[in-house]
Amino acid sequence: MDANVSKHDPALIDEPAMQSADTLGEYGRMRRKRERRRKRIRGALGILFVLLLWQGMSIAYGLEQILPTPIAVARNIFETLTLNYSHRWLYGANIYEHLLSSFARAITGFTIAAAFAIPLGIIVGRFTTAREYIDPVIRTLYPIPGIAWIPLAILWFGLGNTAVVFVVFIAEFFPLYFNTEAGARNINPVLVDAGRCFGAKRLTLLRRVILPASIPYIITGMRIALGGAWRMIVAGEMLASQSGIGSVLTEARYQFRATDLMMAMVLISIVGYITERLIVGTLEKKTTERWEVKIL
């Protein structure tokens, strides 16, 4: 082979093959676009069907007091978010302050849980001795539901933020720990051996092989943990807090305001979804997608 001829010499490029690759690429892009559109339309139709059913049932059975119509709930959400209330706001601070309180608690609990659960999961997943000591303790604590910790948390930390953050931490710790541990334990030994062959020592091995290979599991754990955090936040705030979306829910119940109850529920769902997309989605992009790792 002529050494002067470059691999990228245009003369060597097969034009028809190139064109067909372009066409295939274009076709693939079109297909993916069509699939995305189809998914969106079907998703929207599903949601529309549920909303219509909800509206119909609420009116047909005269259930406005216990099942307010989606239109009434949407109107209430709009009024609450624009702070332009049609009836008196009975829940102290405005909705943004309540959401911010809940968000801060969720993120604090999540961060503390991640700081403990991820390193511990990796240690337990990689070292048999550690697993034999630690795993039984964690598996014994795991069946205790997060909500069962609330009375104890109030006793230990008093009323307020710390008690709620503690129960959120408890709820988030386990999914994060178990997923990280499973990820660290199930790493393909070939990857670790290859790392060692290239001279990677413990920390380098951890940073370059173990952590990236466990990331898909950790991300899944984070996704489950964040969902659980919002569930626990509401339960904790209902019992041990003066602010937050959970306390709005409780007070709305005392006031028999079903529309406010549903408004709070919808807002929890929206904020939970946004939080998940922002935190886990961003982390996923920066790790899993960048490193092109996936659960095998």
Place this chain on the structure above:
Amino acid sequence: MAQMTRRQALVTGSALLFAPRLAVAAPTDTVRFGVLYPNLTTVIHEIAKETGAYAKHNLNVVETRFKSGQTVEGVEQLWRGNLEFYMGGAPEVPRLNSRLVESGQPAPLAVVSGANPGHTSLVLSNKLQPKTINDILDKKLKIAVSSPSSVHLAFFRGYLKTELKRPINSIPWQFLKVEGGSMVPALLTGQIDGFLHSEPTTTLAIVEKAGHLFMQAARGDMGPNPPPATFMASRHKFMAEKNDVAKRFMRAIFDANESFKKAPKADMVKIIADWSGQKDDIVEKAYERMNPTTSMTKAQAQKWWDIIGTTMVERGELSPKLKPFPDVFDLSLQPL
């Protein structure tokens, strides 16, 4: 002629003996009654059971128990037709009626009677020893209430407005939501500076030396003749359809009132302690501040409305369309 066996003779004899009684006995009517339990506010029901007042009025009362703080659940069950009567915290019935009136429907529930079994108390930490309420109104205090919608807070709000001419938002107190059972430990551990609640929490705080009784509605500290803090409610539909049963039920409650007044203190202490889940000695110490008798005059109902109801309207909890009579109170069942 066939001979009568001993068994046949016995049955025939019994039938002859009881026939006149069976013929005059009215059928027993079942009344489903929702009560807070264990709780001091509903002791009158236990007294009615123990003294046979329900049986005397041919009533089979099926009780449904709700935990303290679950008045919302009780009122919802009453509204949904799963109960005929409910006894518990006061503001929930007008609140539910208000939601219905706001949507253009008639008020479904009626307050048929009321009570003031434990009275609203303001208990303060031992660190705070003010001479008058004015000494602490401008201090930043953490005061526990069972919920932001608590009847005691509503009453205190009304007292501030009517007696002291000060709206509650003009004082820098922070009202913390704490369950009744956690108030004394919270006061002991310095997490709160005081609480607004009723007996037996007040006596528990005194006995445990967690705090001292600073104000109590029963003593007239929050204005003369305090309005009822506990309501007995029923459904208008039931009251119209089975008016006789509803009236008999209220007569049984009034008989229980009389029994309480006449009975020796020791007997009542035992009943109250059993029903409220408190020790006998606590109930004994709190006895002078307790009165489980249940009855309400039109004047008392009006007073409740003037002090608490109007404050709830101003706060936006109740619709301005709601009228005390007939949207909230219907006292026609009481044998007054």
